[in-house]
Amino acid sequence: MRRNRQDGQSAPTAWAYSPAPEPRAIVKLQPRYGLFINGAFVEPHSGRYFTTLNPATEEVLAEVAYAEAEDVDRAVRAARHAYEHWSKLPGKERAKYLFRIARLLQERAREFAVLESLDNGKPIRETRDVDIPLTIAHFFYYAGWADKLEYAFQGRTPRPLGVAGQIIPWNFPLLMAAWKIAPALATGNTVVLKPAETTPLTALLLAEVLQQAELPPGVVNIITGDGQTGAWLVQHPDVDKIAFTGSTEVGKLIQKAVAGTRKRLTLELGGKAAHVIFEDAAIDQAVEGIVNGIYFNQGHVCCAGSRLLVQESIADLVIRKLKRRIQLLRIGDPLDKNTDVGAINSLPQLQKIERLVQVGMQEGAEIYQPDCPLPERGYWYRPTILTNVSMAHTVAREEIFGPVLSVLTFRTPDEAVQIANNIRYGLSAGVWTNKGSRYLEFAARVKAGVVWCNTYNKFDPTSPFGGYKESGFGREGGVHGLLPYVAF
Numbered sequence: 001m002r003r004n005r006q007d008g009q010s011a012p013t014a015w016a017y018s019p020a021p022e023p024r025a026i027v028k029l030q031p032r033y034g035l036f037i038n039g040a041f042v043e044p045h046s047g048r049y050f051t052t053l054n055p056a057t058e059e060v061l062a063e064v065a066y067a068e069a070e071d072v073d074r075a076v077r078a079a080r081h082a083y084e085h086w087s088k089l090p091g092k093e094r095a096k097y098l099f100r101i102a103r104l105l106q107e108r109a110r111e112f113a114v115l116e117s118l119d120n121g122k123p124i125r126e127t128r129d130v131d132i133p134l135t136i137a138h139f140f141y142y143a144g145w146a147d148k149l150e151y152a153f154q155g156r157t158p159r160p161l162g163v164a165g166q167i168i169p170w171n172f173p174l175l176m177a178a179w180k181i182a183p184a185l186a187t188g189n190t191v192v193l194k195p196a197e198t199t200p201l202t203a204l205l206l207a208e209v210l211q212q213a214e215l216p217p218g219v220v221n222i223i224t225g226d227g228q229t230g231a232w233l234v235q236h237p238d239v240d241k242i243a244f245t246g247s248t249e250v251g252k253l254i255q256k257a258v259a260g261t262r263k264r265l266t267l268e269l270g271g272k273a274a275h276v277i278f279e280d281a282a283i284d285q286a287v288e289g290i291v292n293g294i295y296f297n298q299g300h301v302c303c304a305g306s307r308l309l310v311q312e313s314i315a316d317l318v319i320r321k322l323k324r325r326i327q328l329l330r331i332g333d334p335l336d337k338n339t340d341v342g343a344i345n346s347l348p349q350l351q352k353i354e355r356l357v358q359v360g361m362q363e364g365a366e367i368y369q370p371d372c373p374l375p376e377r378g379y380w381y382r383p384t385i386l387t388n389v390s391m392a393h394t395v396a397r398e399e400i401f402g403p404v405l406s407v408l409t410f411r412t413p414d415e416a417v418q419i420a421n422n423i424r425y426g427l428s429a430g431v432w433t434n435k436g437s438r439y440l441e442f443a444a445r446v447k448a449g450v451v452w453c454n455t456y457n458k459f460d461p462t463s464p465f466g467g468y469k470e471s472g473f474g475r476e477g478g479v480h481g482l483l484p485y486v487a488f
């Protein structure tokens with residue numbers, strides 16, 4: 001079966017695939033989840049619960065406890081109590097728990113992948129091949145460090161900090177939990193983790209895995225709630241460290257809240273990455289990289305390559321190929337193994353994307369979207385390309401956090417660096433060129449924590465990740481990721 005789609009400029013032909021849904025029966029949802037405090041699921045103090053939805057269908061998946069200040073306090077006290085024992089365990093004993101968690105996650109990988117797709121809306125292909133394997137790799141990696149800390153910081157003796165309050169976003173729910181929990185535990189800290197309000201379910205399933213691993217009670221506590229819950233955690237006087245991943249706006253609030261206290265802080269915030277294509281690049285590969293850079297995870301990626309900078313001499317060619325390519329992306333059921341682009345995570349996020357694209361068009365951008373069918377229910381946004389954009393445009397400066405690419409052009413390598421750096425963010429960048437000297441020079445001059453050369457969105461637990469400027473500070477991953485959790 002073949003289906004023709006045309007945009008007036010080109011006529012690619014997409015294969016129509018039969019549905020290939022991943023069965024969801026492997027996930028056993030409970031109607032209601034309590035707070036995970038001191039090794040057990042408990043009722044919230046207020047008795048309040050909220051719902052979490054499947055954004056692809058708007059179906060309610062479960063009710064989740066709302067943690068208020070009293071619950072935050074209970075969780076912090078449990079973590080403090082557990083710290084007395086956990087921080088004194090030899091590193092090789094802590095490592096055993098981390099290895100055990102990693103192995104249990106491997107055994108239950110499919111269950112986690114399906115649940116993550118249900119609660120987040122991202123395609124099963126990504127949860128199965130990216131989120132869950134990377135989560136496991138993180139636990140394995142930091143398990144390896146737990147008994148070798150003196151080699152990580154040669155000549156110095158690292159000490160844990162105490163209780164870490166960790167607040168994570170909804171775009172990579174389980175993976176962000178692993179980025180936070182694994183290095184904290186490896187270094188001897190205990191944890192109170194707050195998942196995002198729209199995606200709490202895989203963190204709660206992780207709590208079950210922690211029970212299965214017989215992690216001592218209180219070493220990791222998981223409290224669900226909204227921004228207010230997060231704020232209570234940040235303000236709690238007995239928390240020694242805050243690690244936050246989320247929006248720059250909330251990051252600034254948190255930085256103000258901890259200013260003048262003894263709390264240590266790391267922030268991983270927003271981005272507006274420059275993805276630079278030089279005229280000597282391998283164009284077809286670069287087009288694949290651009291697609292991966294912005295449409296992976298519906299563009300809900302802080303390091304997404306959302307600002308495409310193309311050298312003027314090849315701009316028409318690249319844009320033409322890109323438009324052709326995105327007509328072939330499959331949008332729809334996240335549980336279908338052929339789906340490339342899933343659902344937008346929530347209605348407010350969808351409205352934010354729509355509003356920013358509207359502003360872009362009012363400011364003169366030209367919009368291109370494939371005319372693919374969208375499901376009737378749920379939150380959906382077509383992969384979008386905005387051309388005729390300059391750095392004066394809102395869509396070139398603001399983080400959209402959706403499948404929307406803003407295209408700009410440049411003439412010289414100097415101009416590419418200048419446009420790339422002309423932004424308040426500095427999380428990531430990408431560069432495509434045939435010349436090693438050119439990408440090395442670009443990487444040295446661009447103010448971004450991560451620079452990908454002739455590839456994009458590659459993650460590895462051994463490699464540090466984090467930002468410059470308003471993208472935050474502190475690194476996660478690699479030996480650098482241990483540093484925010486130790487004192488000397």
Ligand code: ADP
Binds near residue numbers: 170228230245
């Ligand atoms: P996004 O814009 O990606 O939704 P947010 O920064 O709003 O990101 O949210 C990221 C995480 O921060 C979520 O877990 C959210 O509940 C939490 N959060 C939101 N507001 C606050 C706040 N004022 N203090 C602490 N945590 C917060």
